Amino acid sequence: MAPASCALCQNAKAILKRPKTGQQICKECFFFVFETEVHHTITDAKLFKPGDKVAIGASGGKDSTVLAYVMKTLNERYNYGLDLYLLSIDEGITGYRDDSLETVKRNQQQYSLPLKILTYEELYGWTMDAIVSEIGKKNNCTFCGVFRRQALDRGASSLNVDHIVTGHNADDIAETVLMNVMRGDIARLGRCTLICTQGEDSIKRSKPFMYAYEKEIVMYAYFKKLDYFSTECIYSPDAYRGHARTFLKDLEVARPSAIIDIIHSGEAFGVREDVKATQKPQQTCKRCGYMSSNELCKACTLLEGLERGMANSVTPDGDVLPRMSHKVLRRRSQFSSNSFVWASSSWDWSNLVVSTYSRPHLSVFEM
Amino acid sequence: MSTIHHHHLKVEFSGGLELLFGNQRVHTLSLPAVIPDSERPSPSPSPPNLKSTSHSTSESRSTDVTYLIHYLRTHLLTDRPELFVDGDSIRPGILVLINDTDWELEGEGAYELKNGDEIVFISTLHGG
Helix, strand or coil, X not given: CCCCECCCCCCCECCEECCCCCCEECHHHHHHHHHHHXXXXXHHCCCCCCCCEEEEECCXXXXXXXXXHXXXXXXXXXXXXXXXEEEEEECCCCCCHHHHHHXXXXXXXXHCCCEEEEEHHHHHCCCHHHHHHHHCCCCHHHHHXXXXXXXXXXXXXXXXXXXXXXXXXXXXXXXXXXXXXXXXXXXXXXXXXXXXXXXXXXXXXXXXXCCCCHHHHHHHHHHHCCCCCCCXXXXXXXXXXHHHHHHHHHHHHHCCCHHXXXXXXXXXXXXXXXXXXXXXXXXXXXCCCCEECCCCCHHHHHHHXXXXXXXXXXXXXXXXXXXXXXXXXXXXXXXXXXXXXXXXXXXXXXHCCCCHHHCHHHCCCCC | CCCCCEEEEEEEEECCHHHHCCCCCEEEEEEECECXXXXXXXXXXXXXXXXCHHHHCCCCCECEXXXXXXXXXXXXXXXXXXXXXXXXXXXXXXXXXXXXXXXXXXXXXXXXXXXXXXXXXXECCCCC
Protein backbone atom coordinates (compact mmCIF):
# COMPACT_ATOMS: atom_id res chain seq x y z
CA MET A 1 0.00 0.00 0.00
CA ALA A 2 1.44 3.36 -0.95
CA PRO A 3 1.88 5.64 2.03
CA ALA A 4 -0.92 8.18 2.12
CA SER A 5 -0.18 11.83 2.68
CA CYS A 6 -1.81 13.82 5.45
CA ALA A 7 -5.42 14.85 4.80
CA LEU A 8 -4.82 18.15 6.61
CA CYS A 9 -1.43 19.48 5.48
CA GLN A 10 -1.32 17.37 2.27
CA ASN A 11 2.37 17.20 2.86
CA ALA A 12 3.80 14.79 5.42
CA LYS A 13 3.19 11.04 5.51
CA ALA A 14 0.04 10.03 7.37
CA ILE A 15 0.71 8.01 10.52
CA LEU A 16 -2.74 7.69 12.03
CA LYS A 17 -6.30 7.01 10.97
CA ARG A 18 -8.57 9.03 13.23
CA PRO A 19 -11.34 6.83 14.62
CA LYS A 20 -13.69 9.78 15.00
CA THR A 21 -13.49 11.02 11.42
CA GLY A 22 -11.64 8.38 9.39
CA GLN A 23 -9.12 11.04 8.33
CA GLN A 24 -5.53 9.99 7.71
CA ILE A 25 -3.17 12.50 9.26
CA CYS A 26 0.51 13.08 9.95
CA LYS A 27 2.18 13.27 13.35
CA GLU A 28 2.39 17.07 13.66
CA CYS A 29 -1.20 17.58 12.49
CA PHE A 30 -2.31 14.87 14.90
CA PHE A 31 -0.70 16.64 17.87
CA PHE A 32 -2.28 19.89 16.76
CA VAL A 33 -5.82 18.60 16.21
CA PHE A 34 -5.79 16.50 19.38
CA GLU A 35 -4.71 19.45 21.54
CA THR A 36 -6.99 21.89 19.75
CA GLU A 37 -10.04 19.68 20.18
CA VAL A 38 -9.39 19.47 23.92
CA HIS A 39 -8.95 23.25 23.97
CA HIS A 40 -12.33 23.62 22.24
CA THR A 41 -13.94 21.20 24.69
CA ILE A 42 -12.60 23.38 27.51
CA THR A 43 -13.60 26.74 26.02
CA ASP A 44 -17.00 25.63 24.65
CA ALA A 45 -17.99 24.41 28.11
CA LYS A 46 -16.33 27.44 29.79
CA LEU A 47 -14.74 25.08 32.28
CA PHE A 48 -12.23 27.49 33.81
CA LYS A 49 -11.68 31.14 34.56
CA PRO A 50 -8.32 32.88 35.01
CA GLY A 51 -6.86 32.33 38.47
CA ASP A 52 -8.63 29.01 39.03
CA LYS A 53 -6.72 26.43 41.04
CA VAL A 54 -7.12 23.13 39.24
CA ALA A 55 -6.13 19.69 40.52
CA ILE A 56 -5.41 17.01 37.94
CA GLY A 57 -6.43 13.60 39.26
CA ALA A 58 -3.24 11.68 38.49
CA SER A 59 -2.93 7.91 38.68
CA GLY A 60 0.23 7.50 36.61
CA GLY A 61 -1.83 5.72 33.92
CA LYS A 62 -2.11 6.76 30.28
CA ASP A 63 -5.16 9.04 30.49
CA SER A 64 -4.12 11.15 33.45
CA THR A 65 -0.51 11.35 32.26
CA VAL A 66 -1.63 12.67 28.87
CA LEU A 67 -4.14 14.95 30.61
CA ALA A 68 -1.44 16.49 32.81
CA TYR A 69 0.78 17.06 29.77
CA VAL A 70 -2.01 18.55 27.64
CA MET A 71 -3.39 20.74 30.47
CA LYS A 72 0.06 22.19 31.05
CA THR A 73 0.60 22.72 27.32
CA LEU A 74 -2.78 24.42 26.78
CA ASN A 75 -2.49 26.53 29.94
CA GLU A 76 0.75 27.95 28.55
CA ARG A 77 -0.32 28.18 24.90
CA TYR A 78 -3.66 29.88 25.50
CA ASN A 79 -2.90 31.69 28.77
CA TYR A 80 -5.71 30.10 30.74
CA GLY A 81 -4.07 31.52 33.87
CA LEU A 82 -4.60 28.32 35.84
CA ASP A 83 -2.70 27.12 38.88
CA LEU A 84 -2.22 23.41 38.19
CA TYR A 85 -1.63 20.67 40.74
CA LEU A 86 -1.28 16.91 40.56
CA LEU A 87 -3.49 15.05 43.02
CA SER A 88 -2.96 11.33 43.56
CA ILE A 89 -4.74 8.79 45.66
CA ASP A 90 -2.80 5.93 47.18
CA GLU A 91 -5.30 3.12 47.67
CA GLY A 92 -2.70 0.99 49.41
CA ILE A 93 -2.32 -1.76 46.83
CA THR A 94 1.15 -3.20 47.14
CA GLY A 95 2.83 -3.94 43.81
CA TYR A 96 0.38 -1.79 41.88
CA ARG A 97 -0.33 1.66 43.20
CA ASP A 98 3.06 2.06 44.84
CA ASP A 99 4.65 1.52 41.40
CA SER A 100 2.23 3.79 39.57
CA LEU A 101 2.82 6.55 42.13
CA GLU A 102 6.51 6.43 41.22
CA THR A 103 5.38 7.38 37.70
CA VAL A 104 3.37 10.29 39.08
CA LYS A 105 6.43 11.45 41.02
CA ARG A 106 8.43 11.43 37.79
CA ASN A 107 5.62 13.39 36.09
CA GLN A 108 5.82 15.90 38.91
CA GLN A 109 9.47 16.50 37.99
CA GLN A 110 8.94 16.35 34.22
CA TYR A 111 6.05 18.82 34.23
CA SER A 112 7.16 20.76 37.32
CA LEU A 113 3.75 20.66 38.94
CA PRO A 114 3.16 20.41 42.70
CA LEU A 115 1.96 16.96 43.80
CA LYS A 116 -0.30 15.96 46.68
CA ILE A 117 -0.79 12.30 47.60
CA LEU A 118 -3.61 11.17 49.89
CA THR A 119 -3.88 7.63 51.19
CA TYR A 120 -6.93 5.49 51.92
CA GLU A 121 -5.20 4.60 55.13
CA GLU A 122 -5.17 8.17 56.43
CA LEU A 123 -8.68 8.92 55.12
CA TYR A 124 -10.50 5.71 55.99
CA GLY A 125 -8.20 3.73 58.26
CA TRP A 126 -8.11 0.92 55.70
CA THR A 127 -5.77 0.18 52.80
CA MET A 128 -7.21 -1.77 49.85
CA ASP A 129 -4.84 -4.60 50.79
CA ALA A 130 -6.50 -4.73 54.22
CA ILE A 131 -9.99 -4.48 52.71
CA VAL A 132 -9.31 -7.36 50.33
CA SER A 133 -7.93 -9.50 53.11
CA GLU A 134 -11.18 -8.80 54.97
CA ILE A 135 -13.77 -9.21 52.19
CA GLY A 136 -11.94 -11.15 49.46
CA LYS A 137 -11.73 -10.21 45.80
CA LYS A 138 -15.42 -10.24 44.99
CA ASN A 139 -16.63 -6.67 45.43
CA ASN A 140 -13.43 -4.84 46.24
CA CYS A 141 -13.77 -2.61 43.14
CA THR A 142 -16.93 -1.17 44.69
CA PHE A 143 -15.00 -0.06 47.75
CA CYS A 144 -12.16 1.28 45.72
CA GLY A 145 -14.42 3.28 43.40
CA VAL A 146 -16.51 4.82 46.17
CA PHE A 147 -13.46 5.64 48.26
CA ARG A 148 -11.47 7.09 45.38
CA ARG A 149 -14.15 9.54 44.33
CA GLN A 150 -14.51 10.84 47.85
CA ALA A 151 -10.75 10.85 48.39
CA LEU A 152 -10.24 13.05 45.33
CA ASP A 153 -12.81 15.51 46.65
CA ARG A 154 -11.22 15.57 50.07
CA GLY A 155 -7.75 15.96 48.60
CA ALA A 156 -8.99 18.83 46.45
CA SER A 157 -10.56 20.40 49.47
CA SER A 158 -7.33 20.22 51.45
CA LEU A 159 -5.43 21.76 48.52
CA ASN A 160 -8.10 24.43 48.44
CA VAL A 161 -8.65 24.05 44.69
CA ASP A 162 -11.67 25.20 42.68
CA HIS A 163 -11.74 22.38 40.22
CA ILE A 164 -10.71 18.74 39.71
CA VAL A 165 -10.09 17.43 36.21
CA THR A 166 -9.96 13.70 35.53
CA GLY A 167 -8.74 11.72 32.56
CA HIS A 168 -12.03 10.00 31.70
CA ASN A 169 -12.01 9.56 27.93
CA ALA A 170 -14.71 9.05 25.29
CA ASP A 171 -14.48 5.28 25.59
CA ASP A 172 -14.98 5.49 29.37
CA ILE A 173 -18.02 7.73 28.99
CA ALA A 174 -19.59 5.53 26.28
CA GLU A 175 -18.99 2.48 28.50
CA THR A 176 -20.69 4.24 31.40
CA VAL A 177 -23.68 5.22 29.26
CA LEU A 178 -24.09 1.57 28.23
CA MET A 179 -23.70 0.34 31.81
CA ASN A 180 -26.23 2.80 33.17
CA VAL A 181 -28.71 1.82 30.44
CA MET A 182 -28.20 -1.84 31.21
CA ARG A 183 -28.59 -1.26 34.95
CA GLY A 184 -31.58 1.03 34.57
CA ASP A 185 -29.73 3.66 36.57
CA ILE A 186 -31.64 6.66 35.26
CA ALA A 187 -30.17 9.18 37.67
CA ARG A 188 -26.61 8.37 36.61
CA LEU A 189 -27.60 8.03 32.97
CA GLY A 190 -28.69 11.65 33.17
CA ARG A 191 -25.46 12.76 34.86
CA CYS A 192 -22.77 10.65 33.26
CA THR A 193 -22.47 12.64 30.05
CA LEU A 194 -22.25 16.00 31.81
CA ILE A 195 -18.81 17.42 31.17
CA CYS A 196 -18.81 19.26 34.48
CA THR A 197 -20.52 18.48 37.75
CA GLN A 198 -20.52 20.39 40.99
CA GLY A 199 -21.18 19.03 44.44
CA GLU A 200 -22.51 21.21 47.22
CA ASP A 201 -18.91 21.65 48.37
CA SER A 202 -18.48 24.00 45.38
CA ILE A 203 -15.54 22.08 43.91
CA LYS A 204 -16.21 21.43 40.24
CA ARG A 205 -15.27 18.18 38.55
CA SER A 206 -14.81 17.95 34.85
CA LYS A 207 -13.62 15.70 32.06
CA PRO A 208 -11.71 17.59 29.36
CA PHE A 209 -11.06 14.30 27.50
CA MET A 210 -14.68 13.22 27.31
CA TYR A 211 -14.64 13.50 23.51
CA ALA A 212 -11.10 12.15 23.08
CA TYR A 213 -10.83 8.57 21.89
CA GLU A 214 -8.71 6.19 23.89
CA LYS A 215 -6.90 5.22 20.71
CA GLU A 216 -5.79 8.82 20.17
CA ILE A 217 -4.78 9.27 23.82
CA VAL A 218 -2.58 6.18 23.63
CA MET A 219 -1.16 7.22 20.25
CA TYR A 220 -0.46 10.69 21.62
CA ALA A 221 1.41 9.21 24.58
CA TYR A 222 3.31 6.91 22.23
CA PHE A 223 4.40 9.58 19.76
CA LYS A 224 5.20 12.10 22.52
CA LYS A 225 7.06 9.34 24.41
CA LEU A 226 5.21 10.17 27.61
CA ASP A 227 6.08 8.15 30.67
CA TYR A 228 3.07 6.22 31.95
CA PHE A 229 2.31 3.14 33.96
CA SER A 230 0.18 0.34 32.58
CA THR A 231 -0.12 -2.66 34.80
CA GLU A 232 -3.52 -4.07 35.58
CA CYS A 233 -4.64 -3.78 39.17
CA ILE A 234 -3.63 -6.94 41.02
CA TYR A 235 -7.16 -7.36 42.35
CA SER A 236 -9.93 -8.70 40.16
CA PRO A 237 -11.15 -6.24 37.55
CA ASP A 238 -14.66 -4.87 37.56
CA ALA A 239 -16.36 -7.69 35.63
CA TYR A 240 -19.43 -5.70 34.65
CA ARG A 241 -17.43 -2.83 33.20
CA GLY A 242 -15.24 -5.42 31.50
CA HIS A 243 -18.21 -6.79 29.56
CA ALA A 244 -19.34 -3.31 28.54
CA ARG A 245 -15.80 -2.55 27.47
CA THR A 246 -15.38 -5.66 25.33
CA PHE A 247 -18.74 -5.00 23.71
CA LEU A 248 -17.79 -1.39 22.98
CA LYS A 249 -14.40 -2.35 21.54
CA ASP A 250 -16.10 -4.88 19.23
CA LEU A 251 -18.51 -2.17 18.11
CA GLU A 252 -15.61 0.19 17.49
CA VAL A 253 -13.95 -2.28 15.13
CA ALA A 254 -17.15 -2.50 13.09
CA ARG A 255 -17.88 1.23 13.19
CA PRO A 256 -15.38 3.54 14.88
CA SER A 257 -17.82 6.39 15.31
CA ALA A 258 -19.93 4.19 17.64
CA ILE A 259 -18.15 5.61 20.68
CA ILE A 260 -18.90 9.24 20.00
CA ASP A 261 -22.40 8.27 18.82
CA ILE A 262 -23.19 6.56 22.14
CA ILE A 263 -22.03 9.67 24.00
CA HIS A 264 -24.27 11.75 21.76
CA SER A 265 -27.21 9.46 22.54
CA GLY A 266 -26.45 9.77 26.26
CA GLU A 267 -26.38 13.56 26.01
CA ALA A 268 -29.66 13.61 24.12
CA PHE A 269 -31.61 11.45 26.58
CA GLY A 270 -34.19 13.41 28.48
CA VAL A 271 -35.52 12.07 31.76
CA ARG A 272 -39.30 12.54 32.09
CA GLU A 273 -40.45 14.79 34.90
CA ASP A 274 -42.47 12.04 36.60
CA VAL A 275 -39.36 9.83 36.62
CA LYS A 276 -37.22 12.66 37.95
CA ALA A 277 -39.72 13.20 40.76
CA THR A 278 -39.01 9.74 42.11
CA GLN A 279 -35.28 10.39 42.36
CA LYS A 280 -33.83 11.02 45.77
CA PRO A 281 -32.72 14.56 46.52
CA GLN A 282 -29.09 15.12 47.47
CA GLN A 283 -28.39 15.51 51.17
CA THR A 284 -25.32 15.41 53.37
CA CYS A 285 -24.04 12.33 55.11
CA LYS A 286 -25.03 12.30 58.77
CA ARG A 287 -21.66 10.97 59.73
CA CYS A 288 -19.01 12.71 57.68
CA GLY A 289 -20.84 15.56 55.98
CA TYR A 290 -20.08 14.41 52.44
CA MET A 291 -22.80 14.79 49.82
CA SER A 292 -25.05 11.75 49.69
CA SER A 293 -28.37 10.53 48.41
CA ASN A 294 -29.01 8.65 51.66
CA GLU A 295 -28.54 9.49 55.32
CA LEU A 296 -25.12 7.85 55.20
CA CYS A 297 -22.86 8.37 52.21
CA LYS A 298 -21.64 5.30 50.37
CA ALA A 299 -18.15 5.42 51.87
CA CYS A 300 -19.52 5.51 55.43
CA THR A 301 -21.98 2.69 54.61
CA LEU A 302 -19.16 0.57 53.25
CA LEU A 303 -16.87 1.38 56.17
CA GLU A 304 -19.67 0.49 58.52
CA GLY A 305 -19.98 -2.90 56.82
CA LEU A 306 -16.24 -3.44 57.04
CA GLU A 307 -16.09 -2.58 60.71
CA ARG A 308 -19.10 -4.77 61.37
CA GLY A 309 -17.39 -7.59 59.50
CA MET A 310 -14.53 -7.31 61.94
CA ALA A 311 -16.99 -7.29 64.84
CA ASN A 312 -18.76 -10.31 63.41
CA SER A 313 -15.57 -12.25 63.33
CA VAL A 314 -15.53 -11.85 67.08
CA THR A 315 -19.25 -12.13 67.78
CA PRO A 316 -20.75 -14.69 65.42
CA ASP A 317 -24.32 -13.71 66.23
CA GLY A 318 -23.76 -10.61 64.13
CA ASP A 319 -24.58 -8.00 66.71
CA VAL A 320 -24.53 -4.64 65.06
CA LEU A 321 -22.09 -2.47 66.91
CA PRO A 322 -20.79 0.94 65.96
CA ARG A 323 -17.16 0.01 65.58
CA MET A 324 -15.86 2.73 63.36
CA SER A 325 -12.99 4.23 65.23
CA HIS A 326 -13.34 7.85 66.18
CA LYS A 327 -9.73 8.37 65.29
CA VAL A 328 -10.53 7.61 61.67
CA LEU A 329 -13.64 9.74 61.73
CA ARG A 330 -11.70 12.67 63.06
CA ARG A 331 -9.13 12.26 60.33
CA ARG A 332 -11.81 12.15 57.69
CA SER A 333 -13.48 15.23 59.05
CA GLN A 334 -10.30 17.23 58.60
CA PHE A 335 -10.60 16.78 54.88
CA SER A 336 -14.22 17.75 54.68
CA SER A 337 -15.04 21.30 53.79
CA ASN A 338 -18.49 20.84 55.29
CA SER A 339 -19.48 21.11 58.87
CA PHE A 340 -18.86 17.75 60.40
CA VAL A 341 -21.73 16.05 62.16
CA TRP A 342 -21.24 12.91 64.14
CA ALA A 343 -24.65 12.02 65.48
CA SER A 344 -23.75 8.82 67.25
CA SER A 345 -26.60 8.97 69.73
CA SER A 346 -29.30 9.77 67.23
CA TRP A 347 -28.09 7.39 64.54
CA ASP A 348 -30.81 5.07 63.29
CA TRP A 349 -29.17 1.69 62.81
CA SER A 350 -32.22 0.20 61.14
CA ASN A 351 -31.32 2.26 58.13
CA LEU A 352 -28.18 0.29 57.45
CA VAL A 353 -27.81 -1.91 54.47
CA VAL A 354 -27.29 -5.37 55.88
CA SER A 355 -25.75 -7.31 53.04
CA THR A 356 -23.46 -4.59 51.81
CA TYR A 357 -21.21 -6.95 49.91
CA SER A 358 -23.84 -8.65 47.80
CA ARG A 359 -25.74 -5.64 46.52
CA PRO A 360 -24.55 -5.02 42.99
CA HIS A 361 -26.28 -1.67 42.71
CA LEU A 362 -23.96 -0.27 45.32
CA SER A 363 -21.25 -0.37 42.73
CA VAL A 364 -20.18 3.03 41.61
CA PHE A 365 -20.15 3.73 37.95
CA GLU A 366 -20.60 7.35 38.60
CA MET A 367 -18.40 9.83 36.88
CA MET B 1 14.78 -20.49 -5.89
CA SER B 2 15.19 -22.91 -3.09
CA THR B 3 16.96 -20.65 -0.59
CA ILE B 4 14.67 -19.66 2.23
CA HIS B 5 14.76 -15.94 2.82
CA HIS B 6 14.17 -14.61 6.28
CA HIS B 7 12.92 -11.28 7.55
CA HIS B 8 14.52 -9.89 10.66
CA LEU B 9 11.91 -8.07 12.67
CA LYS B 10 11.73 -6.05 15.85
CA VAL B 11 8.56 -6.56 17.84
CA GLU B 12 7.67 -4.42 20.84
CA PHE B 13 4.89 -4.85 23.39
CA SER B 14 3.65 -2.12 25.71
CA GLY B 15 0.66 -0.83 27.62
CA GLY B 16 0.71 -3.98 29.76
CA LEU B 17 0.91 -6.47 26.86
CA GLU B 18 4.54 -7.20 27.71
CA LEU B 19 3.22 -9.11 30.73
CA LEU B 20 1.80 -11.73 28.35
CA PHE B 21 5.21 -12.12 26.71
CA GLY B 22 7.45 -13.02 29.61
CA ASN B 23 7.53 -9.39 30.78
CA GLN B 24 9.92 -8.58 27.94
CA ARG B 25 9.10 -5.47 25.92
CA VAL B 26 11.35 -5.88 22.91
CA HIS B 27 11.82 -9.08 20.95
CA THR B 28 13.88 -9.56 17.81
CA LEU B 29 12.88 -12.42 15.60
CA SER B 30 13.50 -13.91 12.24
CA LEU B 31 10.59 -15.18 10.15
CA PRO B 32 10.68 -16.96 6.78
CA ALA B 33 9.65 -14.59 3.98
CA VAL B 34 7.14 -17.12 2.78
CA ILE B 35 4.84 -18.86 5.22
CA PRO B 36 5.86 -22.52 5.59
CA ASP B 37 2.99 -24.89 4.70
CA SER B 38 3.15 -26.56 8.08
CA GLU B 39 2.76 -23.25 9.87
CA ARG B 40 -0.14 -21.75 8.01
CA PRO B 41 -2.94 -20.57 10.25
CA SER B 42 -5.99 -22.76 9.74
CA PRO B 43 -7.93 -21.20 6.86
CA SER B 44 -11.25 -22.65 7.99
CA PRO B 45 -13.40 -19.92 9.61
CA SER B 46 -11.65 -17.17 7.70
CA PRO B 47 -13.14 -13.81 8.68
CA PRO B 48 -14.44 -11.84 5.69
CA ASN B 49 -12.30 -8.82 6.47
CA LEU B 50 -9.07 -10.60 5.55
CA LYS B 51 -7.94 -8.93 2.39
CA SER B 52 -5.54 -11.57 1.19
CA THR B 53 -7.11 -13.43 -1.73
CA SER B 54 -4.44 -16.10 -1.87
CA HIS B 55 -5.46 -17.19 1.58
CA SER B 56 -7.50 -20.24 0.73
CA THR B 57 -5.45 -21.38 -2.26
CA SER B 58 -2.44 -23.65 -2.05
CA GLU B 59 -0.12 -20.96 -3.45
CA SER B 60 2.66 -19.77 -1.21
CA ARG B 61 1.76 -16.72 0.81
CA SER B 62 4.18 -13.99 1.83
CA THR B 63 4.64 -13.50 5.52
CA ASP B 64 2.16 -10.88 6.64
CA VAL B 65 1.09 -9.36 9.92
CA THR B 66 -1.72 -11.89 10.34
CA TYR B 67 0.92 -14.60 10.23
CA LEU B 68 3.12 -12.64 12.64
CA ILE B 69 0.24 -12.48 15.13
CA HIS B 70 -0.29 -16.22 14.74
CA TYR B 71 3.45 -16.80 15.21
CA LEU B 72 3.64 -14.60 18.32
CA ARG B 73 0.63 -16.31 19.82
CA THR B 74 2.06 -19.78 19.13
CA HIS B 75 5.74 -19.21 19.95
CA LEU B 76 6.22 -16.22 22.23
CA LEU B 77 3.04 -15.75 24.22
CA THR B 78 3.42 -17.10 27.73
CA ASP B 79 0.12 -16.19 29.29
CA ARG B 80 -3.60 -15.76 28.61
CA PRO B 81 -3.93 -15.81 24.78
CA GLU B 82 -7.47 -14.41 24.97
CA LEU B 83 -5.96 -11.06 26.01
CA PHE B 84 -3.91 -10.91 22.81
CA VAL B 85 -5.95 -12.51 20.05
CA ASP B 86 -9.59 -12.80 19.12
CA GLY B 87 -9.92 -15.58 16.56
CA ASP B 88 -7.34 -15.00 13.81
CA SER B 89 -6.93 -11.32 14.52
CA ILE B 90 -5.71 -9.08 17.24
CA ARG B 91 -7.99 -8.43 20.17
CA PRO B 92 -10.00 -5.21 19.75
CA GLY B 93 -8.45 -2.49 21.90
CA ILE B 94 -4.87 -3.37 21.02
CA LEU B 95 -3.20 -0.81 18.77
CA VAL B 96 -0.71 -1.97 16.16
CA LEU B 97 1.96 0.21 14.58
CA ILE B 98 4.03 -0.82 11.59
CA ASN B 99 7.20 1.25 11.41
CA ASP B 100 5.56 3.89 13.59
CA THR B 101 2.43 4.08 11.44
CA ASP B 102 -1.07 3.01 12.46
CA TRP B 103 -1.59 -0.42 10.88
CA GLU B 104 -5.02 0.73 9.67
CA LEU B 105 -3.11 2.77 7.08
CA GLU B 106 -0.95 -0.17 6.05
CA GLY B 107 -3.56 -2.80 5.26
CA GLU B 108 -3.73 -4.24 8.80
CA GLY B 109 -3.19 -8.03 8.81
CA ALA B 110 -2.61 -8.16 5.06
CA TYR B 111 0.52 -5.99 5.27
CA GLU B 112 3.41 -8.01 3.86
CA LEU B 113 6.42 -7.85 6.14
CA LYS B 114 9.80 -6.63 4.95
CA ASN B 115 13.22 -7.18 6.38
CA GLY B 116 13.91 -4.71 9.21
CA ASP B 117 10.27 -3.88 9.93
CA GLU B 118 9.40 -2.75 13.43
CA ILE B 119 6.00 -3.77 14.77
CA VAL B 120 4.62 -2.31 17.99
CA PHE B 121 1.61 -3.68 19.89
CA ILE B 122 0.10 -1.40 22.54
CA SER B 123 -2.77 -2.39 24.76
CA THR B 124 -5.25 0.36 25.52
CA LEU B 125 -7.15 -1.89 27.86
CA HIS B 126 -5.32 -1.15 31.07
CA GLY B 127 -6.35 1.42 33.60
CA GLY B 128 -6.08 5.11 32.87
